[in-house]
Amino acid sequence: MAYETIRFQQADGVATITLNRPDTLNAFNDTMIRETTDAFKRCGKDPAVRCVVLTGAGRGFSSGQDLGDVQQRGEGFSIAEHLRRGYHRLIRAMVRLEKPIVGAINGVAAGAGFGVALAADIRIASDKASFILAFSRVGLVPDSGTNWFLPRIIGQARAYELAITAERLSADQALAWGVVNRVVPHQELEATVQEYAARLAQGPSLAYGLTKRAMYRAWEQTLEEALAYEAYLQETAARSHDYQEGVQAFLEKRPPRFQGR
Ligand code: T3D
Numbered sequence: 001m002a003y004e005t006i007r008f009q010q011a012d013g014v015a016t017i018t019l020n021r022p023d024t025l026n027a028f029n030d031t032m033i034r035e036t037t038d039a040f041k042r043c044g045k046d047p048a049v050r051c052v053v054l055t056g057a058g059r060g061f062s063s064g065q066d067l068g069d070v071q072q073r074g075e076g077f078s079i080a081e082h083l084r085r086g087y088h089r090l091i092r093a094m095v096r097l098e099k100p101i102v103g104a105i106n107g108v109a110a111g112a113g114f115g116v117a118l119a120a121d122i123r124i125a126s127d128k129a130s131f132i133l134a135f136s137r138v139g140l141v142p143d144s145g146t147n148w149f150l151p152r153i154i155g156q157a158r159a160y161e162l163a164i165t166a167e168r169l170s171a172d173q174a175l176a177w178g179v180v181n182r183v184v185p186h187q188e189l190e191a192t193v194q195e196y197a198a199r200l201a202q203g204p205s206l207a208y209g210l211t212k213r214a215m216y217r218a219w220e221q222t223l224e225e226a227l228a229y230e231a232y233l234q235e236t237a238a239r240s241h242d243y244q245e246g247v248q249a250f251l252e253k254r255p256p257r258f259q260g261r
Contacts, residue, residue: 003035005035006020013051014049014198015049016054016055017036019057025063027068028064033089040093040094044098044099049099052197059107061109063108064114064144091116101121102124102197105131106128108130109131112144114131114146115146119149124180124182127171130170132166133166134166152219202258207242210236214230
């Protein structure tokens with residue numbers, strides 16, 4: 001499928017989605033929100049995709065909502081509806097995708113771009129990356145899931161301060177606060193992420209997907225519910241080819257050859 005605002009590449013089990021409006025630091029217009037959502041759904045349907053990388057073209061990851069488009073809106077425009085039809089579908093598509101998503105944060109992630117970065121499962125950042133909850137700079141409250149993700153990752157006081165000051169969080173500070181898993185020199189980002197994603201794509205993908213589901217579900221469960229749910233998911237994982245293969249490979253003292261099923 002041809003896309004207008006993103007690039008989609010697929011090789012060796014890894015799909016790479018590149019936000020591709022570099023002149024605006026990859027600001028989200030309606031088309032880019034729709035195409036990115038579509039790309040994640042497409043990854044969900046394709047068993048050949050076992051890991052997804054999300055990154056930005058040029059020097060930014062994403063600057064959030066395209067503010068140029070905001071000026072074009074008519075009188076009756078509903079932002080709530082825009083969020084529901086746009087960003088919410090995108091964030092849900094990412095969270096519901098039962099495959100690991102690696103955010104390769106190549107530059108600034110601001111506003112909804114920060115939210116989309118947070119919806120990735122793992123973030124590897126360039127040392128040139130930064131994060132800004134830019135919403136308050138334009139008189140808005142955080143959206144695109146940032147109110148849900150960020151306090152869970154860095155705690156409410158830090159998240160609230162970032163929201164109301166809209167201060168830039170550097171890559172190093174983001175690492176110290178657990179916003180990113182790793183920071184690498186800018187020129188090494190692409191190779192590091194592709195190698196990392198290729199390794200994930202060789203892994204027990206079914207178990208990776210169920211683990212993502214279990215961890216998201218656990219946020220809203222009691223311990224008893226979480227234990228019950230783990231047992232339920234483990235029944236599924238334990239019936240997989242990958243479990244048999246993992247055990248056999250261990251006993252034969254060789255690396256496992258997982259098939260993701
Ligand atoms: O209304 C709704 O839909 C509600 C939803 C809201 C969700 C949101 O995301 S609200 C937050 C929107 N985003 C922002 O407020 C961030 C705006 N951008 C910036 O503050 C800065 O660009 C950055 C801090 C991200 C980066 O600064 P810097 O100095 O590195 O770059 P720059 O020079 O400001 O930007 C480079 C170009 O990108 C520039 O264009 P030009 O002058 O070269 O032609 C700039 O206008 C453009 N650009 C950057 N961000 C956006 C943008 N164009 C449109 N929309 C943007 N968000």
